[in-house]
Amino acid sequence: MNENEARKMLLVRAVEIEDREGTLLTAEDRAQAVRHAGEYRGGSGARAAEGWLARRADFAAGRLATRHPGIERLLAGRSFPRWLGIVLPVLALAAGFAANEFGNSRRLDLLAVPLLGTIAWNLAVYLWTLIGALRRQPAMPHFVLRRLAGAIDPGEGSAVQRGVARFRRDWLAASAPLTAHLYARTLHLGAALFALGLAGGIYLRALVIEYRAGWESTFLGPEAVHAILAAVLGPASLLTGVAIPPVAEIAAMRWLGPLTGAAGGGVNAAPWIHLWVVTLLGAVAVPRLLLSTWHGLSAWRMARRFPVPGREDFYVRRLLRDAGGTAPAIRVTPYAYTPAADIRAALAAALRGALGDRAEVRIDPPVGYGEEEAWAGTVTLDPDEDYHLLLFSLSATPEAENHGEMAARLARLRAERTPGTRVVALVDDSAFRRHFAGQDELAERLASRQRAWAAVLAEAGVEQLTTDLAGEGDALLRQMEGALAADALMGAGR
Template sequence: MNEADARATLLVRAWETAPTGSVPWSDEDRAWASRAAARAEGEQAPPEAYIAARARLALGRIAEREPAAPRALRALRWRPWIAWALAAISLVLGLATDAFGASREVNLLAPPLLALMVWNLAVYVASLFRRVAGRSVAGPLVRLAAPLPGRLARLGAPALGSQGAGKGAASALARFAGEWTRASGRLQAGRVARTLHLSAIAFALGALAGMYLRGLAFEYRAGWESTFLDAEQVRAILGVVLGPASALTGIGLPDAAALQAMRLPGPGAEAAPWVHLYALTATLVVVLPRLALAARELAIERRLAARFPLPLDEPYFSTLARSHRGEATTVLVLPCNHRPSPAARQALCELASRLFGPATRIELLDAVAYGDEEQAGARLRAAIERPGASGPAPGTTAAVFALVSAIATPEPETHGAFVDSMAAARPAGVPLVALVDESAFVARFGDDPTASRRREERRAAWRRMLAAQGHATAFVDLERAEPGAAERELGEALALAARSPSPAPAAR
């Protein structure tokens, strides 16, 4: 899908994963958008085409109910005039730069635009070093500027709320701005890099034009001076620096005797030939390489804008694709020394339906007893490979949840081993999330400020242990959580698990 469709898709996702009732969008609206997109694209449409069409249709209905939504989309669009405005400013600054300085002498060893050429050479070397080292090609200035549109849009979220958007809508739009900033990072970095390349070209051309304009009104003389170098050494240096320009223009370089006669504070020589040589050298060092780099970034930008790399394997998108194809799927849940209540089981079923589609089936396996944590992988593998009514058919497992209770203190030797064993046994490409059920914890300690602080401390302990082992974690009170909030918490953990490589078992 293209950039505009990807941006609309992320906005619709933020809208549909907002807490229930916080935005004007219902399950009936979701179903309508899916049916309308299926009719428009057909049953055999590829997932990206169906998801993009659904987002366009849903966005139309969302915009009717919440005018702040299309404003948020417009706020995050790239504005091409920014590049041209910065280039124009750079051109003016270049024209205003006095490359010769106050003196009317051109020092051949400290020529006009020397700092500009050295700076650009340093930029090229740093870029080459980052590429060889396998780091991001974008420099620190590009990385700093690329997220600015999204950050400005997030700062504008309260203003959107004051213009008629409710608190829930403002929160959803702010979340959309953050997600778009992350998703479009490479594209925006390329645009910023292209803008900087064009600005550098404009500044160099402006400085060259200013140099020639001043040369029309004033007479400049060329010479050199040095504490350590003699005329022969200066000739060798000039041959390296100005040799290509001399070969292209036919302007010859003087010999050592002529250079000795140009030594300051003598009268020097006519500066025009040297100005021509340094102007062409600046063009070769600054203008042409920057032009090539800008063209490269433009090609990458157009490719990314036409085929935006949206991660369609994330649960939200894969659910839409499976629903469009009418595929049934299974979510496997293996508890560790924990028996979820009937209400928690029902909540698990509803969460799976919201996350993976209405045809999703929950397979709640018998709990692993204390001391048998290392057997979790074998239990999971047996459930996956068991076809028929008692288990999922091969290849239909959408996700695996390692269910633990927040009432327990996290221990790497037990809970860590349990999750590691499951991670090693799950099918390739199937996300695994450690789902911490907070139902029993809230039932025992309540939800007063003291209990809430204790709950956060317990979350931090679970998060530290599981993050150290490379596992995504979600915290949900399965008996009491608001469905939309629980869906968002678990959906974010699933997306993180889908992006992360399979962790290696931690040493214990």
């Protein structure tokens, strides 16, 4: 996808996640979006999937824009202001021309601190850039992204407000590499133009002012000055053929006057101006232009092939599954709990009722208490599984070292191997209800045990759904639909 298509897709994704009731994009809207996307006839494999997603998002975003004018402005916005890419380099060029590295006197100090500082700063920038590339640092530091994302108020308002807030956060993270390339391109171009303006300003002033070149120092002698000049200006001397004078001539160029040098010392500065300007261009202008070009090309490529979530993303997986007519796959792994045949049947029926009759439900053999480490070392995880439900019994007292560890291990394994699979802890309270049935304190006991399970599973980083798998079928189905089908984002209009 290109940048504009990606913006639409991430916007529609954010809205559909927050619009669980289907008020912003109705089931009919989504069905029409699917039919519109079905007309795509380009490429195959991943390219075909991207094209399908782009057309669906284009249709859905159009529907949103007609109903909410702010959506159109949101889609037209940019993370990087285009005017900045023109204004900043122009200002840098003007600043370079206006700068006077030699001050208001007619003296060119061979140990010109401003010019040496400019070159030293740019060399430090190149070193930092190289270190960042070798260490593969992110385009935008994580703490900056977290700070910026945290400044976006998710809000508790309407679905469109929540969707817009989610989109802003998602787009901030997704576009960070592109934005970083655009800013880097502009800053490098500005630095290059500043150096060119500086060189042009020096030559322009030298046309009407005779500069005299010399040096003075409290601590350095002619030999040390010669060594510094040979190191800094040596490459320019080789390129231009302008020789750096020997030590004796360097000594003769020492300023003799106490303040201005009018009493003697110094020579015509033309050769030294050539050496300093060539050094400035070689150390600043050329490398910066190359870096600006590289970042510009990188930004251009990224804008044309913008990275978007693929099948590893739950939302995308659901859309593509529904588009292809394939059934969702659900895996259930009981832990320290052996569900009876009727419980297994009720669970499978509820999952198919919530996710479609063709849903593939696989229930693993139970993992024994304390066997979570051995299980994690041998388990095979299928990347095509959409859900992995970890089945517990509320009758068991939750323990962070066992139940919590099992949940945390599964979440880590899925995140590392199959990040598109959603992990949910399903806690069956049917046996607990049956054991304390008829007792006055049943509700209090249920609430207390549920809080204990919620604390352990929250620490493990796994979402929880507590339900009565032996309860009334319609109630169980509604609960499954609310927890699982809602996060399927109503599919692609299924």
